[in-house]
Amino acid sequence: NAGVTQTPKFRVLKTGQSMTLLCAQDMNHEYMYWYRQDPGMGLRLIHYSVGEGTTAKGEVPDGYNVSRLKKQNFLLGLESAAPSQTSVYFCASNPDRGLGRNQPQHFGDGTRLSIL
Amino acid sequence: AQTVTQSQPEMSVQEAETVTLSCTYDTSESDYYLFWYKQPPSRQMILVIRQEAYKQQNATENRFSVNFQKAAKSFSLKISDSQLGDAAMYFCAYRSARSTNAGGTSYGKLTFGQGTILTVHP
Numbered sequence: 001n002a003g004v005t006q007t008p009k010f011r012v013l014k015t016g017q018s019m020t021l022l023c024a025q026d027m028n029h030e031y032m033y034w035y036r037q038d039p040g041m042g043l044r045l046i047h048y049s050v051g052e053g054t055t056a057k058g059e060v061p062d063g064y065n066v067s068r069l070k071k072q073n074f075l076l077g078l079e080s081a082a083p084s085q086t087s088v089y090f091c092a093s094n095p096d097r098g099l100g101r102n103q104p105q106h107f108g109d110g111t112r113l114s115i116l
Numbered sequence: 117a118q119t120v121t122q123s124q125p126e127m128s129v130q131e132a133e134t135v136t137l138s139c140t141y142d143t144s145e146s147d148y149y150l151f152w153y154k155q156p157p158s159r160q161m162i163l164v165i166r167q168e169a170y171k172q173q174n175a176t177e178n179r180f181s182v183n184f185q186k187a188a189k190s191f192s193l194k195i196s197d198s199q200l201g202d203a204a205m206y207f208c209a210y211r212s213a214r215s216t217n218a219g220g221t222s223y224g225k226l227t228f229g230q231g232t233i234l235t236v237h238p
Contacts, residue, residue: 022157040125041209042228050223058225079145090161094224105226107161 006091006108013081013115021076021111023091031094032074033058033105034066036087043090049074053106081115088112118143120210122229129198135192136183137232139208141183150184150191151226155205164206167191169213179209195234203236 045058092105129135
């Protein structure tokens with residue numbers, strides 16, 4: 001099993017450009033998450049999804065949109081990239097609350113995004 | 117809302133020595149989970165150890181152990197016999213165990229501390 005796969009691993013954008021980060025998991029997990037990691041701030045939740053077709057806002061959702069059209073994929077979009085969105089982005093997944101009550105999240109390897 | 121605080125931005129230890137990383141958290145909940153994650157330069161997030169709040173016994177995984185003080189809301193990580201491969205960023209994380217029956221599902225969301233960079237000297 002590949003686990004959680006993020007693409008791309010690295011990207012440089014210009015201010016105002018748009019892009020989509022893809023997260024794919026092959027563990028049939030219900031819950032998926034997008035976090036951003038910034039120096040001195042740890043990881044902060046951007047958006048999450050509790051099942052196919054659902055999305056919800058996390059702690060820092062502004063400037064981002066997400067979609068979960070298929071259970072295995074969770075997409076993070078930046079419509080108009082800003083330098084403040086320069087960060088490392090992590091996707092994670094978890095079984096639902098019944099199976100995943102005490103299971104740790106499975107993380108992808110991250111995407112380093114630089115916005116000039 | 118829960119908060120997690122790691123007050124040590126950087127720590128260092130000599131190889132084969134013991135080091136303790138601190139973590140405190142704030143919550144009004146009684147049922148939750150605590151985790152320590154390791155992030156080496158490869159950027160991977162690797163689970164080191166986890167603790168269920170309802171368990172009084174401190175979790176242990178080989179050279180890694182925790183000192184869980186529920187009343188003090190403290191969750192420190194002790195690394196014994198430190199190795200060069202232990203050098204990494206370490207994150208403490210909190211997860212509510214709330215389910216629908218308890219008045220709202222947390223959906224497994226994690227709240228992270230700021231991280232502690234651990235350097236291991238040969």
